[in-house]
Amino acid sequence: MANDFDAVLIGAGHNTLAAALHLSARGWKVGVFEQAGVAGGAVKTGEYTLPGFRHDWAAMNLSLFAGSAFFQRYGEELGRHGCAFVPVDRPFSSSFPDGSWVGVSTDRTETLAAIRAVSPRDAETWTRLCDGFGAEAPHLFGLLGSPMRFRALAYFMFKTLRAKGIGGTLDMGRFLLSSPRAWLEETFEHPHVRAMLGAWGMHLDFAPDVAGGAMFPYLEGMAGQAFGMVIGQGGADTVTRALVAAIKARGGMVETGATVTRILHQGGRASGIELADSRRIAARRAVIAGVAPRALARLTRGTTPAFDGALQTFRHAPGTMMIHLAMDALPDWRAGAVLQRHAYVHLAPSLDQMARTYVQALAGQLPDEPILVVGQPTVFDPSRAPEGKHVLWVQVRMAPGTIAGDAKGEISATGWAEAAEPFAERALSILEAHAPGTRAKILARRIVTPVELEADNPNLVGGDQVCGSHHLAQHFLFRPVRGHADGSTPIANLHLTGAAVWPGAGTGAGPGFLLARKLAGN
Known part of the structure; x- marks a missing residue:
C-alpha cells in the first residue's frame, strides 16, 4: 500500500472532520477521503444562483455546533483558521394564513408580546417554561451528550433520580416518550403557538403524532429564547473550511474527489480502504466510515448477517x-x-x-x-x-x-x-x-x-437530510443498531459515524467527537 495512516476516514462531513481533528490532536496521523469535489457534506456554501450570492446548500443553523462540546474544546483553534459565527437574536417565527404571526426573540418581553397577542394564557405558560428551563436543561442535554452505553445510561439515570426524585424522573420519562402533539396540546391552548413549536419536530422527522418527538419543539423553543441562533459568517462552510485547515495544519490529509469503493478487512479486522483509482490506503488503528448505514455493507462486502440485515432495514425520513x-x-x-x-x-x-x-x-x-x-x-x-x-x-x-x-x-x-x-x-x-x-x-x-x-451526498438517501428517522425504535440505544450506538461494528477497527449514529442529526458533531474520544481518549 502506497499510503498509510493511523486512521482513515471515509467522507468529509462535519462529523468525520471533527473526529479527524480530535484524533490529530491526540497524535494520530489521519487521512480523510471524500467522493465529492468539495468537503462538507450537507454543511457547505456556494454561489448556486448568481455571482456574489452565497447560499447554504443544506444546513444553515449552526447553533448546535457553536454550543457543542467539540467546539468548546477546539473553538479557539478553529477561530484561528477562519471559523466565525453571526449571532441571531430573532431565531424563528411562524406566519399564518390569517395574516397573524408568532415568533421567538432573545428579548423575552418581545416574545411574550407576540404570544400574548394570540393567547395571554400561553404567554403565562411560556414564562413558566422559561423560568424552569435552567433546571431541566442539564438533564436533557446531559442525555443527548452522553455515550449511549448501558453503564453511561445507568449513571445518567442515577444522577437524574438523585436530582429529580422518582416522581420527577417518571415525569421526565413520560415527556421523552410523548409525541409533539400530546405535549403541545397539554401545554398550550392556541393552535398558532402549538404550530410554531410543532414545526421544529418536522426538522427531525417527528410529525405531530410520532412518539418521542416532544423534546425537540421544547428544546428549540427554550434554546431559541435563551440563546438565539447562530449562523456562519459568510456561510455555513466557515465550519468546514476551518476544520479542513486545522486538520492539515496538524499534519493530516483531506482529499476530495476520491471515491472509496471498498473497505479492506481480513480475519475480522479492518486494515484500510481501496479507492476508485485502485489505490489502497492502509489504516493502522481505525477505519471510520461516515456513510449511511446501507452503504457500509456494500463497502465491506459483508460483516455478519445480523448486523448487515439491520443496516439494510435502517429507515430513512x-x-x-x-x-x-x-x-x-x-x-x-x-x-x-x-x-x-x-x-x-x-x-x-x-x-x-x-x-x-x-x-x-x-x-x-x-x-x-x-x-x-x-x-x-x-x-x-x-x-x-x-x-x-x-x-x-x-x-x-x-x-x-x-x-x-x-x-x-x-x-x-x-x-x-x-x-x-x-x-x-x-x-x-x-x-x-x-x-x-x-x-x-x-x-x-x-x-x-x-x-x-x-x-x-449519498448519505442523504432520498433527500433525507437527517440521515435516518429518529423515531424511538431507531434512536438512543438503537441508533443505528442495538449494541452499536457507539459506532462500533462486528469488524475490529471499523467504526461508523455521522448522523445515523447516536446522538444523531444536527450540526453538533456529537457522533464524530464521541467516537474519536472513545478511540483516542478524552
Whole structure:
C-alpha cells in the first residue's frame, strides 16, 4: 500500500472532520477521503444562483455546533483558521394564513408580546417554561451528550433520580416518550403557538403524532429564547473550511474527489480502504466510515448477517427539496415587517396540516401543501449577497424521494426531473400567499431535488437530510443498531459515524467527537 495512516476516514462531513481533528490532536496521523469535489457534506456554501450570492446548500443553523462540546474544546483553534459565527437574536417565527404571526426573540418581553397577542394564557405558560428551563436543561442535554452505553445510561439515570426524585424522573420519562402533539396540546391552548413549536419536530422527522418527538419543539423553543441562533459568517462552510485547515495544519490529509469503493478487512479486522483509482490506503488503528448505514455493507462486502440485515432495514425520513433564491429585496410579509427580522419563518399553519403532509410524503405523494422553512440569512449576515440584495434559503418539507403520485392531483410526473418545476411552483405559491410580490423580487433561483441531494451526498438517501428517522425504535440505544450506538461494528477497527449514529442529526458533531474520544481518549 502506497499510503498509510493511523486512521482513515471515509467522507468529509462535519462529523468525520471533527473526529479527524480530535484524533490529530491526540497524535494520530489521519487521512480523510471524500467522493465529492468539495468537503462538507450537507454543511457547505456556494454561489448556486448568481455571482456574489452565497447560499447554504443544506444546513444553515449552526447553533448546535457553536454550543457543542467539540467546539468548546477546539473553538479557539478553529477561530484561528477562519471559523466565525453571526449571532441571531430573532431565531424563528411562524406566519399564518390569517395574516397573524408568532415568533421567538432573545428579548423575552418581545416574545411574550407576540404570544400574548394570540393567547395571554400561553404567554403565562411560556414564562413558566422559561423560568424552569435552567433546571431541566442539564438533564436533557446531559442525555443527548452522553455515550449511549448501558453503564453511561445507568449513571445518567442515577444522577437524574438523585436530582429529580422518582416522581420527577417518571415525569421526565413520560415527556421523552410523548409525541409533539400530546405535549403541545397539554401545554398550550392556541393552535398558532402549538404550530410554531410543532414545526421544529418536522426538522427531525417527528410529525405531530410520532412518539418521542416532544423534546425537540421544547428544546428549540427554550434554546431559541435563551440563546438565539447562530449562523456562519459568510456561510455555513466557515465550519468546514476551518476544520479542513486545522486538520492539515496538524499534519493530516483531506482529499476530495476520491471515491472509496471498498473497505479492506481480513480475519475480522479492518486494515484500510481501496479507492476508485485502485489505490489502497492502509489504516493502522481505525477505519471510520461516515456513510449511511446501507452503504457500509456494500463497502465491506459483508460483516455478519445480523448486523448487515439491520443496516439494510435502517429507515430513512422523507426527503427535502431546497429552493435557493437570489432576491432583489426581502419578502413583504402579510403579517408585518417584523418577520423580516427573523432568521427562519416557518410556513406550517397547523399540527393537522403537518401530520397530513408527513403521511402524504411517506406514501410517496407530493404533498398538496408542503411545509416551508424560509431562511433569511442576509438579515443578519449581509456579506452573503451584493449590497442591498438578499438570499432566501427555502427548505420544502416533506418531499418523497421516489414519487408515486401527487396528493393534489395536478402533477402527473413521477420523476423528479419533470416534477421539480411544478412542485417548486407549488411551494413558491405558498410563499407568495404569505408574502405577496415575492415572485417579482426573485433575480434567480436554483431548485435542488431529493435526487440531486442524494447524488451530491449519498448519505442523504432520498433527500433525507437527517440521515435516518429518529423515531424511538431507531434512536438512543438503537441508533443505528442495538449494541452499536457507539459506532462500533462486528469488524475490529471499523467504526461508523455521522448522523445515523447516536446522538444523531444536527450540526453538533456529537457522533464524530464521541467516537474519536472513545478511540483516542478524552
